[in-house]
Amino acid sequence: MVDSCLPLPPTVERFTGFADVYDQYRPNPPEVLSEILAQMVGRKIPGLVIDLGCGTGLSTRFWAERAVQVIGVDPSPDMLACASLRTHNPNVTYLFGYGHQVALTRGCADIVTCSQALHWMDPELTLAEAARLLRMGGVFAVYDHHASPVIPSWELEAALQVFQKRTDALENELGIMAQVPRLPKHEHLSCMQASGYFRFTREFHLHHVEVGNADRLVGGVLSSGQIQSLFKAGVTENDLGLDVFREQAHRLLGDELRPWYLSVHVRIGVV
Numbered sequence: 001m002v003d004s005c006l007p008l009p010p011t012v013e014r015f016t017g018f019a020d021v022y023d024q025y026r027p028n029p030p031e032v033l034s035e036i037l038a039q040m041v042g043r044k045i046p047g048l049v050i051d052l053g054c055g056t057g058l059s060t061r062f063w064a065e066r067a068v069q070v071i072g073v074d075p076s077p078d079m080l081a082c083a084s085l086r087t088h089n090p091n092v093t094y095l096f097g098y099g100h101q102v103a104l105t106r107g108c109a110d111i112v113t114c115s116q117a118l119h120w121m122d123p124e125l126t127l128a129e130a131a132r133l134l135r136m137g138g139v140f141a142v143y144d145h146h147a148s149p150v151i152p153s154w155e156l157e158a159a160l161q162v163f164q165k166r167t168d169a170l171e172n173e174l175g176i177m178a179q180v181p182r183l184p185k186h187e188h189l190s191c192m193q194a195s196g197y198f199r200f201t202r203e204f205h206l207h208h209v210e211v212g213n214a215d216r217l218v219g220g221v222l223s224s225g226q227i228q229s230l231f232k233a234g235v236t237e238n239d240l241g242l243d244v245f246r247e248q249a250h251r252l253l254g255d256e257l258r259p260w261y262l263s264v265h266v267r268i269g270v271v
Contacts, residue, residue, distance in 0.1 A: 010180045011120045012076050014225040015055070017232070019082035023056035025219035027145050029115065030208035030264055034066040037111050040139045040270065046110035050133055052099040052126065053117025057083030057092070064089035067111075071104070073097045100125030107135045114142045119183045123191045127269075131197035134271045140198070142188050142267045149210070149260035151217065156252040160217075163245045167226060170240065176229050189267045198269030206264045211257040214249035221245070 008016060015022070038046055046067045051060040054072030056079050063070040070092045074080050083094050097103060099114065099121040112130045114121075130140040148160060171177060183191070192201045212220075221227060221242070230240065237243050 009075070014120075014180060014229050015076055016078045018223065018228050019056050019076075019078050021219060022079070022223045023058060023082055023086060025216055025223045026056075026058055026116075027149070027210055027262055029059055029062045029143070030206045030262075032206060032208070033141070033143065033264070033266070034063065036206075037113075037139055037141055037268075038066070040268065041110045041137060043110060048109045049111045049113065050102070050104065050109045052102070052112060052114045052130065053121065054083060054094065054115075055079045055117070057087050057094065059113060059115035060092060060094070061087055061089065063113075064092050067091070069093075071095055073099070073102050100129045102129055102133060104133060106132050107138075109133045110135060110138050112138070112140045114140070116144050118142045118188055119144075119185050120180075121183075122181075123183050123188075124195065127192060127195045127197055130269075131195075131271050136271060138271050140192075140269045140271070142192075143206075144185055144265050146263045146265065148220075149212065149262045151212065151253065151260055152258050153252045156217070156249060159245060159248045159252075160221075163221070163241055166241055167230065170230055170235060171226055174230070174233050174235075176226075176233060185265070192267060192269045198271055200270040201268065203265065203267045206266060208262055208264070210260050210262060212260045213255050213257050214246075214253040215255070217249050217253060218242075218246050 038044055048069045049063045049067040051072045054060045054074045057072050060070055060072035068091065072083060072094045075098050080094050080096060095103065112133050118126065134140060151157060189201060189203050192198055
């Protein structure tokens with residue numbers, strides 16, 4: 001059980017209060033990822049997949065029909081409540097915990113994943129825990145979607161870049177990130193290599209297609225921990241220029257669902 005009277009750590013607080021928005025608008029993992037990882041561990045259907053930093057379960061439910069058992073782990077009661085509500089597969093369960101401290105036995109998993117989350121964790125301790133959870137020959141996979149999809153409007157992508165620069169500037173001005181440690185994503189592979197826990201490491205990119213419209217683009221912006229932290233600090237949509245960006249999105253993209261092209265950066269380590 002989680003003591004609701006205790007203050008949440010900064011990294012958990014950053015992703016508290018908007019689980020429904022996060023779950024609705026964030027992208028799913030690419031279908032081929034499960035095939036690649038299953039081939040790497042030598043099992044068509046992996047026995048147990050553990051998903052660290054699972055959030056609302058988007059990256060956990062992905063494995064429901066691709067593994068015998070799936071366990072999502074997250075330190076946010078808010079996110080876990082949403083994950084449980086949205087998950088109806090009997091082989092998928094959720095566990096309160098941090099990436100570096102999971103209450104499961106050594107060598108229990110074929111695959112451990114970490115989607116969009118390792119940069120918020122203690123890398124050294126989390127890599128050690130992932131290696132502990134994996135059986136010999138098991139695979140740890142860290143993967144992150146690129147910041148934004150390729151959408152059918154270069155003008156709107158340009159407007160998104162302007163909006164992002166403004167939010168970055170406000171975040172720096174308010175010192176919001178001062179108490180929130182973050183590992184740059186480009187250091188994930190080098191950390192895995194330096195840890196000594198993995199016999200083999202590599203990185204690669206995957207690409208997939210989803211559909212979206214203006215509402216999804218704006219929803220994706222609102223699913224950002226950065227944006228939500230600014231709101232908690234008293235910044236308004238008008239301060240951010242979100243009202244202007246929303247108008248641009250509806251004018252340039254509209255309500256029709258169109259293909260979006262997404263890229264995923266994957267780093268893997270074999271124990």
